[in-house]
Amino acid sequence: MAKHLLELRDLHARVAGEEIEILKGVDLTVDHGEVHALMGPNGSGKSTLAKIVAGHPGYEVTAGEVLFEGKNIEELEPDERSRAGIFMAFQYPSEIPGVSISNFLRTAVNARRAEGEEIDVFEFHDQLLEMLALLEMDESFASRFVNEGFSGGEKKRNEILQLAMLKPRLAVLDETDSGLDIDALKIVSHGVNALTEHDDQLGVLLITHYKRILDYIRPDFVHVIMKGRVVESGGPDLAQKLEDAGYEWLREDAAAVSV
Amino acid sequence: MPHDPTVAEIGLDEYKYGFITEDKPVFKAQPGLSEEIVRQISAHKDEPEWMLEFRLKALEIYYSKPMPKWGGDLNQLEATLDEIYFYLKPQEKMERSWDDVPQEIKDTFEKLGIPEAERKALAGVGAQYESEMVYHSLKEQWEEQGVIFDSIEDGLRNHPELFREHFATVVPPRDNKFAALNSAVWSGGSFVYIPKGVEVEIPLQAYFRVNTEKMGQFERTLIIVDEGAQAHYIEGCTAPTYSSDSFHSGVIEILVKKDARFRYTTIQNWSHNMYNLVTQRAMVHEAATMEWLDGNLGSKLTMKYPSCFLMGEGAHGSILSIAYASDGQHQDTGGKVVHVAPNTTSQITSKSISRGTGRSSYRGQCKVYKGAVGAKSNVECDALLLDEDSRTDTYPYIEIDENRSTIGHEATVSKVGEEQLFYLMSRGISEEEAMAMVVRGFIEPIAKELPLEYAIELNRLIELEMEGSVG
Numbered sequence: 001m002a003k004h005l006l007e008l009r010d011l012h013a014r015v016a017g018e019e020i021e022i023l024k025g026v027d028l029t030v031d032h033g034e035v036h037a038l039m040g041p042n043g044s045g046k047s048t049l050a051k052i053v054a055g056h057p058g059y060e061v062t063a064g065e066v067l068f069e070g071k072n073i074e075e076l077e078p079d080e081r082s083r084a085g086i087f088m089a090f091q092y093p094s095e096i097p098g099v100s101i102s103n104f105l106r107t108a109v110n111a112r113r114a115e116g117e118e119i120d121v122f123e124f125h126d127q128l129l130e131m132l133a134l135l136e137m138d139e140s141f142a143s144r145f146v147n148e149g150f151s152g153g154e155k156k157r158n159e160i161l162q163l164a165m166l167k168p169r170l171a172v173l174d175e176t177d178s179g180l181d182i183d184a185l186k187i188v189s190h191g192v193n194a195l196t197e198h199d200d201q202l203g204v205l206l207i208t209h210y211k212r213i214l215d216y217i218r219p220d221f222v223h224v225i226m227k228g229r230v231v232e233s234g235g236p237d238l239a240q241k242l243e244d245a246g247y248e249w250l251r252e253d254a255a256a257v258s259v
Numbered sequence: 260m261p262h263d264p265t266v267a268e269i270g271l272d273e274y275k276y277g278f279i280t281e282d283k284p285v286f287k288a289q290p291g292l293s294e295e296i297v298r299q300i301s302a303h304k305d306e307p308e309w310m311l312e313f314r315l316k317a318l319e320i321y322y323s324k325p326m327p328k329w330g331g332d333l334n335q336l337e338a339t340l341d342e343i344y345f346y347l348k349p350q351e352k353m354e355r356s357w358d359d360v361p362q363e364i365k366d367t368f369e370k371l372g373i374p375e376a377e378r379k380a381l382a383g384v385g386a387q388y389e390s391e392m393v394y395h396s397l398k399e400q401w402e403e404q405g406v407i408f409d410s411i412e413d414g415l416r417n418h419p420e421l422f423r424e425h426f427a428t429v430v431p432p433r434d435n436k437f438a439a440l441n442s443a444v445w446s447g448g449s450f451v452y453i454p455k456g457v458e459v460e461i462p463l464q465a466y467f468r469v470n471t472e473k474m475g476q477f478e479r480t481l482i483i484v485d486e487g488a489q490a491h492y493i494e495g496c497t498a499p500t501y502s503s504d505s506f507h508s509g510v511i512e513i514l515v516k517k518d519a520r521f522r523y524t525t526i527q528n529w530s531h532n533m534y535n536l537v538t539q540r541a542m543v544h545e546a547a548t549m550e551w552l553d554g555n556l557g558s559k560l561t562m563k564y565p566s567c568f569l570m571g572e573g574a575h576g577s578i579l580s581i582a583y584a585s586d587g588q589h590q591d592t593g594g595k596v597v598h599v600a601p602n603t604t605s606q607i608t609s610k611s612i613s614r615g616t617g618r619s620s621y622r623g624q625c626k627v628y629k630g631a632v633g634a635k636s637n638v639e640c641d642a643l644l645l646d647e648d649s650r651t652d653t654y655p656y657i658e659i660d661e662n663r664s665t666i667g668h669e670a671t672v673s674k675v676g677e678e679q680l681f682y683l684m685s686r687g688i689s690e691e692e693a694m695a696m697v698v699r700g701f702i703e704p705i706a707k708e709l710p711l712e713y714a715i716e717l718n719r720l721i722e723l724e725m726e727g728s729v730g
Contacts, residue, residue, distance in 0.1 A: 054685050055685075056681055057677065057681065058677070077684065077690070078681055078684040078685045079684040079685070079686075079687050079688055079689050079690065079693075081685075082684070082685055082686055082687035082688075083687045087685075088685055090682065090685075093682065094676070094678050094679045094681075094682040094683075095679075096679060096682070096683065096696065096697065096700055097700050097701070097703075098699065098700025098701055098702070098703030098704070099696055099697075099699065099700035099703070104683075104686075104696070107688055107692065107696065108686040108687050108688055111686070111687040111688050111689070111692070112687050145700070162686060166686065166687070
């Protein structure tokens with residue numbers, strides 16, 4: 001039986017050093033080539049889940065497992081996870097003053113190549129230009145400093161640019177749609193779709209609060225997370241149901257389940 | 260077959276650069292400083308009487324001044340002054356074995372890809388070096404343009420009037436204790452003259468090395484940029500220069516005359532046992548521009564404050580300084596700007612990085628004399644702390660005697676954020692590489708002013724410094 005791309009088994013997690021659990025037993029599976037949407041109200045644990053998968057040092061697993069291609073990745077550092085094929089598009093990307101996007105990306109691309117096998121400068125440049133065009137970003141972006149002075153839309157496009165250049169096997173998009181106007185949303189979605197079309201093995205975990213982005217990036221599966229647990233899973237029509245009815249109907253069920 | 264005995268006999272056959280020195284009695288070197296040593300230095304260089312008098316007077320001044328109590332810790336240096344050789348000629352070979360060179364220095368050479376031939380030289384093994392400048396490059400076209408780029412000794416010898424007119428006018432011996440010392444025992448350095456209106460496109464470069472046990476280095480450089488001329492001088496070397504317990508006390512005097520433009524770039528990476536105390540000063544005349552680019556990575560203690568005295572109306576001076584201090588190092592650096600004439604402008608940008616127990620301080624002065632109407636000065640000093648124990652201090656001195664002037668000062672201190680680090684690591688970049696990246700980004704505004712090969716070297720050095728800095 002083929003291994004799952006990502007498997008969360010009864011995952012419990014919290015902020016490192018704190019008592020309260022944010023994730024209280026999450027079960028979730030993403031297979032190669034699938035797009036999964038994870039929706040939930042504020043405080044449900046969506047972002048925590050993303051950070052746990054990426055290996056953020058500020059969070060810790062208290063029970064359960066995170067398996068990537070069948071292997072438990074809990075001991076792996078964030079850079080090791082990235083090189084293994086995990087990518088997270090940040091909700092709030094950091095600024096790196098004085099470091100150009102081109103420089104930053106080339107370092108990241110070479111980080112997953114063996115020493116002596118760095119990407120050819122011209123090849124890199126060509127690829128970068130191609131991806132910049134895909135995301136409707138002007139060539140001048142390449143020499144701007146990472147996220148410095150970027151608008152919200154530019155930051156999010158920069159995240160997808162990185163996704164495009166690093167070619168991961170799993171992309172976790174943490175509220176990529178937040179703060180975006182409709183035009184930026186379309187561009188970002190177009191970018192993600194182009195990547196999933198190009199690589200049919202790429203798995204996507206799209207974390208969002210609103211259904212809107214799912215009109216552009218069609219999910220294969222939709223999950224709802226509430227109070228640290230996945231309470232409902234279904235197909236794309238589940239997203240529509242949430243849009244029409246809100247989260248309330250699920251809240252009652254969730255309340256009934258958790259003691 | 261008969262062979263020429265002369266070369267072998269006088270021991271010049273191993274002399275790499277093929278200089279033929281005059282036949283001089285071999286100078287007997289002794290440690291410590293005395294009037295006798297100063298006389299011997301002057302005699303050996305065949306100097307005119309006025310220079311000998313100058314040296315002797317400077318020696319008196321040196322003895323009369325106390326050791327400075329500010330800046331870094333000079334107590335250990337004071338103790339070793341009696342053991343230092345203040346002057347050595349090439350024939351005094353002090354052999355040291357390659358085996359004695361610390362492994363980490365050898366590793367650094369390896370990592371930087373320094374050619375085998377240079378490694379021993381840089382490590383001070385097999386002495387081919389001495390106080391006098393044996394290496395500088397001068398292109399034919401410069402000669403044609405009338406550009407003078409000589410050793411300081413040749414400057415004095417070949418251009419006596421020009422030399423005497425300007426020598427010690429920018430940094431007199433009385434200026435500070437180490438300027439006095441340098442004035443007494445100076446040896447080696449550059450003499451540069453750029454004639455009126457001449458533009459020298461390619462940077463003039465000179466580097467020298469400190470090589471032998473207990474060897475002090477007292478280079479003296481005098482640069483005169485005549486009206487409307489333009490040039491760039493680079494001094495220093497990014498590769499680590501090794502010796503044991505050494506002391507480097509240089510004086511650099513620059514005159515930038517009306518409408519001229521000049522930039523002086525230094526990158527030093529002296530080994531971590533070196534005391535590096537340098538007086539660098541430029542007199543900037545009407546509508547002229549002076550730029551100091553100062554990179555301090557090595558040494559045990561560096562005290563260096565490149566200065567611009569803005570003497571003529573509309574003069575502009577800037578100092579861009581990078582300092583990196585890691586375990587056991589203290590960089591006390593910054594700059595000085597003195598506004599004497601009206602409508603003068605200045606800019607000091609200082610970026611200092613402290614790692615481990617390293618201490619990186621900014622020490623700067625901005626002085627505006629009465630009458631310097633319309634003077635504008637801006638100081639920006641940024642510090643980056645990489646570890647819990649790292650330390651940075653800021654000592655700004657601001658004296659404004661003209662209230663029709665604009666002075667700005669900004670200072671920031673930051674550390675590498677956890678979120679920043681996580682962001683970079685989540686792209687597959689190792690923690691060390693991520694730190695190096697943040698540091699490179701931090702110094703970018705200054706590094707981009709460096710000639711390309713220096714910038715590349717600087718980046719590589721930082722990468723090496725970062726290795727082992729985490730965990």
